[in-house]
Amino acid sequence: MTKRVQRANEGVSLALLGMWNGPGRCRTSRVGGVVAAGSLPPLARKQASDHAIFPVLDKPGWEAQAFSQSGWHRGYLYLSSLIQDKRFFCFYSQGEGVTEMYNLRVVVEEIRGFCDLPMVPGDYFEVQGGKIIVPPGKHICLWALQSLMPMLPLKQRKIDEENDWVPYTKRICCPDPNGMVIYRIDVLDEENKAVEEEVRPRMLVDADKCSGCRACELACSLANFGQFAPDKALIQIAKQETAGIDAPLVCRQCGNAPCIAACPAGALSKEPVTKAVLVDEERCISCRLCLKACPFDAIFFGKNGKAGICHLCHGNPSCTRKCSVGAITFGRKGDVR
Amino acid sequence: MSYCGKALRVNLTSGSINVEDLSEELLLGCIGGRGLNMVRLYDEVPPEVDALSPENKLFLGVGPLTGTAFPGSGRINISAKSPQTGKLGDSNAGGFFGPELKFAGFDQVIIEGQATEMCYLLIKDGGAEIRPAQHLRGLEVFATQEKVREELADPKVQVACIGLAAENGVKYAGVFCNLVRAAARTGMGAVMASKNLKAVAVRGTGGLVPHDRLKVEAMLAAIDQQIRGHAEFQPRVLLGTTRLVHALNEAGCLATRHFQTGRFEGAEAVSGEYLAEKYKKKSKGCFSCTIPCSRFFELTDGEYAGLKSEGPEFEGLAGFSSRVGVSDIGAALKGVDLCNRYGMDVISTSECISFAMELYQRGLITLEDTGGLDLSWGNSESVLELIRQITYRQGFGDLLADGVVKAAERLGADTAKYAMHVKGLEIFQADPRGLKGYALGVAVATRGGDHLRAEPSFEFTENPQEGIRRFGAAESAFRLEYKGKGRVVKFYEERCVLADSLNVCKNTLVNMEILSFAEAAELLRADTGLAFTEEGLQKSAERIMNIERAYIAREGVRRRDDTLPQRFLTEPLPAECGPSAGSVVELEPMLDEYYAARGWDKATGLPTRKGLEALGLDKIAADLAKRGLV
Numbered sequence: 001m002t003k004r005v006q007r008a009n010e011g012v013s014l015a016l017l018g019m020w021n022g023p024g025r026c027r028t029s030r031v032g033g034v035v036a037a038g039s040l041p042p043l044a045r046k047q048a049s050d051h052a053i054f055p056v057l058d059k060p061g062w063e064a065q066a067f068s069q070s071g072w073h074r075g076y077l078y079l080s081s082l083i084q085d086k087r088f089f090c091f092y093s094q095g096e097g098v099t100e101m102y103n104l105r106v107v108v109e110e111i112r113g114f115c116d117l118p119m120v121p122g123d124y125f126e127v128q129g130g131k132i133i134v135p136p137g138k139h140i141c142l143w144a145l146q147s148l149m150p151m152l153p154l155k156q157r158k159i160d161e162e163n164d165w166v167p168y169t170k171r172i173c174c175p176d177p178n179g180m181v182i183y184r185i186d187v188l189d190e191e192n193k194a195v196e197e198e199v200r201p202r203m204l205v206d207a208d209k210c211s212g213c214r215a216c217e218l219a220c221s222l223a224n225f226g227q228f229a230p231d232k233a234l235i236q237i238a239k240q241e242t243a244g245i246d247a248p249l250v251c252r253q254c255g256n257a258p259c260i261a262a263c264p265a266g267a268l269s270k271e272p273v274t275k276a277v278l279v280d281e282e283r284c285i286s287c288r289l290c291l292k293a294c295p296f297d298a299i300f301f302g303k304n305g306k307a308g309i310c311h312l313c314h315g316n317p318s319c320t321r322k323c324s325v326g327a328i329t330f331g332r333k334g335d336v337r
Numbered sequence: 338m339s340y341c342g343k344a345l346r347v348n349l350t351s352g353s354i355n356v357e358d359l360s361e362e363l364l365l366g367c368i369g370g371r372g373l374n375m376v377r378l379y380d381e382v383p384p385e386v387d388a389l390s391p392e393n394k395l396f397l398g399v400g401p402l403t404g405t406a407f408p409g410s411g412r413i414n415i416s417a418k419s420p421q422t423g424k425l426g427d428s429n430a431g432g433f434f435g436p437e438l439k440f441a442g443f444d445q446v447i448i449e450g451q452a453t454e455m456c457y458l459l460i461k462d463g464g465a466e467i468r469p470a471q472h473l474r475g476l477e478v479f480a481t482q483e484k485v486r487e488e489l490a491d492p493k494v495q496v497a498c499i500g501l502a503a504e505n506g507v508k509y510a511g512v513f514c515n516l517v518r519a520a521a522r523t524g525m526g527a528v529m530a531s532k533n534l535k536a537v538a539v540r541g542t543g544g545l546v547p548h549d550r551l552k553v554e555a556m557l558a559a560i561d562q563q564i565r566g567h568a569e570f571q572p573r574v575l576l577g578t579t580r581l582v583h584a585l586n587e588a589g590c591l592a593t594r595h596f597q598t599g600r601f602e603g604a605e606a607v608s609g610e611y612l613a614e615k616y617k618k619k620s621k622g623c624f625s626c627t628i629p630c631s632r633f634f635e636l637t638d639g640e641y642a643g644l645k646s647e648g649p650e651f652e653g654l655a656g657f658s659s660r661v662g663v664s665d666i667g668a669a670l671k672g673v674d675l676c677n678r679y680g681m682d683v684i685s686t687s688e689c690i691s692f693a694m695e696l697y698q699r700g701l702i703t704l705e706d707t708g709g710l711d712l713s714w715g716n717s718e719s720v721l722e723l724i725r726q727i728t729y730r731q732g733f734g735d736l737l738a739d740g741v742v743k744a745a746e747r748l749g750a751d752t753a754k755y756a757m758h759v760k761g762l763e764i765f766q767a768d769p770r771g772l773k774g775y776a777l778g779v780a781v782a783t784r785g786g787d788h789l790r791a792e793p794s795f796e797f798t799e800n801p802q803e804g805i806r807r808f809g810a811a812e813s814a815f816r817l818e819y820k821g822k823g824r825v826v827k828f829y830e831e832r833c834v835l836a837d838s839l840n841v842c843k844n845t846l847v848n849m850e851i852l853s854f855a856e857a858a859e860l861l862r863a864d865t866g867l868a869f870t871e872e873g874l875q876k877s878a879e880r881i882m883n884i885e886r887a888y889i890a891r892e893g894v895r896r897r898d899d900t901l902p903q904r905f906l907t908e909p910l911p912a913e914c915g916p917s918a919g920s921v922v923e924l925e926p927m928l929d930e931y932y933a934a935r936g937w938d939k940a941t942g943l944p945t946r947k948g949l950e951a952l953g954l955d956k957i958a959a960d961l962a963k964r965g966l967v
Binding site: 208209210211212213214215218219221222225226227228229230231232238239241242243244246303321322324325 | 339404405406408433436440479482483492493515516541542543544545546547550553554558561565574618619620621622623624625626627628629631633635645647
């Protein structure tokens with residue numbers, strides 16, 4: 001394990017790797033001449049004698065799978081740091097497919113609770129390559145810092161990967177329920193200025209809210225085919241009336257889209273901006289393997305036998321505007337609406 | 338063009354299936370849906386025809402907006418001569434059946450004759466076939482719908498079917514689709530059963546191409562916005578019509594213990610608010626709905642725990658709670674659920690049961706008559722048992738299964754004054770004494786005692802200036818006043834005709850008054866490309882009302898039949914009814930005003946020849962003249 005360790009400024013990766021200085025010593029440390037407090041989460045504490053191993057994506061299901069398949073990691077993040085010369089150092093292992101990284105600045109944006117540490121809004125630390133640097137005079141809670149750690153390599157990645165679906169998360173709350181300190185993670189450009197991140201909305205579906213009215217089907221068929229024809233629609237509602245189930249079937253723009261991988265004819269591709277899956281009808285051979293691969297049953301075969309997949313109306317879906325109950329929305333989960 | 342321009346004519350006796358063209362003039366004149374059905378009903382089902390004979394015809398009509406993205410465009414009208422009233426039968430249901438019929442390519446289905454064995458009709462993309470349905474005999478409504486879908490191996494098939502009640506000959510059995518979407522009034526299910534037709538299944542994969550897409554899109558977006566900004570939007574999505582239990586109880590005109598009072602002490606426990614808070618799982622809507630007012634619920638406690646279904650509407654909920662004195666919401670929901678599964682009208686069923694309960698209270702019937710059923714108020718077990726008995730036509734239920742008029746005939750002349758019906762159709766769950774406009778609407782409704790023919794909700798606005806501006810009387814804006822109500826009812830009757838003929842939901846068109854005649858004409862022009870005008874539409878609505886009136890006049894209806902049960906005209910609401918206390922319906926002056934507004938003869942209530950001819954109904958005028966009616 002340790003053989004793979006490199007200094008981060010040489011390297012590029014997604015996984016943090018290294019060693020804690022020993023479990024006990026991290027609880028209160030002097031950083032940048034300032035007292036910062038921190039502790040390890042239980043799992044890390046247990047394993048901290050040699051390495052701290054955190055599962056990054058502990059949620060089961062396709063999202064975790066999508067990330068692990070995208071090549072950067074196997075679903076785990078190796079985290080460690082050393083405190084040397086009153087500075088934090090983090091180490092990264094070499095990853096694949098990543099050639100460049102952003103620097104980050106993590107700013108204390110707001111203190112909503114009763115944090116008794118000497119931080120004030122505006123305090124920050126920077127992640128420069130593999131180093132975490134707390135500027136002299138600034139205070140950062142070590143507990144919050146270690147909670148933020150799994151986020152940092154994700155936000156640092158700078159890749160042009162088709163299936164890159166890093167969660168759009170800009171803010172994180174410290175783990176102390178009394179403290180409620182809100183940290184904002186800014187991505188820095190070459191001149192160390194915060195850059196506005198591109199928000200990539202996607203189709204969000206909440207079947208528990210769906211009233212089953214099928215207005216979305218009409219909105220879709222009218223926008224795309226100029227007629228009211230639910231059978232042609234690229235979003236459809238599957239129903240089980242006696243059980244009260246109404247499930248909108250629509251493409252969710254999977255990061256690692258299994259339909260694209262499954263297509264033997266190369267008929268499917270991703271739209272570069274909206275990330276919607278596009279169908280090349282000339283190439284489609286109507287084999288339905290994409291439908292078999294789709295975890296959401298969101299591919300429809302009309303009378304011409306060609307695959308039909310929601311293309312997000314080129315970034316402005318008409319169906320979501322018609323929905324009265326908010327069962328389908330276009331945005332990012334967690335966004336305040 | 339959002340008309341299909343085609344009608345399907347099926348003769349079950351001969352098995353012939355024909356497709357007929359619908360001319361532009363016909364569609365322009367009667368719009369569609371209810372209008373189209375009424376034109377056919379007048380022409381094809383004369384007074385000599387017995388409602389349960391093969392000569393009666395069943396019409397399934399949808400309108401120009403059915404199947405479009407117009408909010409609530411999922412409705413269908415089912416019409417025939419009514420076996421319950423012997424007069425005009427017409428009933429409207431939501432759900433997904435109507436739109437599927439449009440996508441299959443038809444504006445109307447006409448079913449004639451009588452099959453020798455039980456069958457069902459499958460309509461699919463421009464064609465149809467009659468299929469055997471012996472295996473569906475005896476199945477309840479939900480099971481029939483599921484079974485047909487299973488058999489056709491297509492979950493998108495929409496099924497309108499009858500349940501056990503219709504098969505057993507209950508006169509107020511309805512036609513049901515999408516579980517609980519019921520065309521239940523006036524016994525259309527009984528007509529279907531008489532034809533040995535268990536169900537109509539439909540599947541359409543076609544589309545409706547609007548004439549001017551951009552215009553339609555823009556107008557629909559504006560209408561959606563208007564709806565979402567309307568004060569009624571939130572409560573309707575939250576509670577649907579069930580909020581009326583609480584609202585009417587507060588107003589002192591909730592039908593309680595068979596209209597003996599307007600205040601139900603147990604209303605809180607059976608209110609829509611209570612239901613929504615405790616058992617609602619989510620809002621449910623009909624096709625293309627912007628105001629999904631139905632609710633999926635699951636009972637989690639009490640005797641009926643585990644019961645899950647959609648709905649109920651106010652009429653069902655109040656019918657099996659306040660009207661029969663039951664304050665257990667579980668029992669009320671079970672009653673509604675039984676009616677839905679057996680396929681019966683909740684209003685007529687609850688009237689028949691509460692009628693019997695009042696007779697029992699007054700000692701006019703005893704345990705001997707009821708076959709041992711204790712019919713004291715609030716006995717929910719007896720209520721549920723009676724629903725079963727009616728369905729199977731067993732015991733005391735058999736006596737009630739032909740409607741309250743027949744039941745009163747059988748139980749003796751002195752019981753007739755307790756039968757709450759108008760023209761043979763049982764009346765709804767609000768006390769007419771507290772809602773004078775509704776009272777008039779129910780009294781003159783062309784299908785008999787029903788509130789959905791007018792819904793004059795203007796009388797709740799309490800805005801005297803608007804009352805003067807719109808209907809020439811400040812009183813018209815107040816529910817307990819009677820002045821101006823004739824004009825209010827005329828206006829709202831025509832709004833209802835417009836809604837039923839476009840075949841869209843009355844929540845939007847009537848209660849919220851969204852889409853004026855001018856806007857409707859504009860939308861129809863953009864949608865169909867036909868030359869609809871505001872005046873034309875208004876005239877069409879009036880024409881359809883006159884056709885209906887001419888139809889029932891031909892069946893013998895006169896002014897004397899436009900009345901209400903005696904109780905509402907003479908017995909004031911008791912003191913406990915708060916704001917409505919002491920009120921009776923001043924029907925005669927309202928009727929005078931109504932006939933004057935309609936241009937009908939005040940003494941007889943018949944339309945005049947001149948009036949009919951001015952509406953272009955020369956043929957009908959000639960027919961009535963031949964019968965000596967004008």
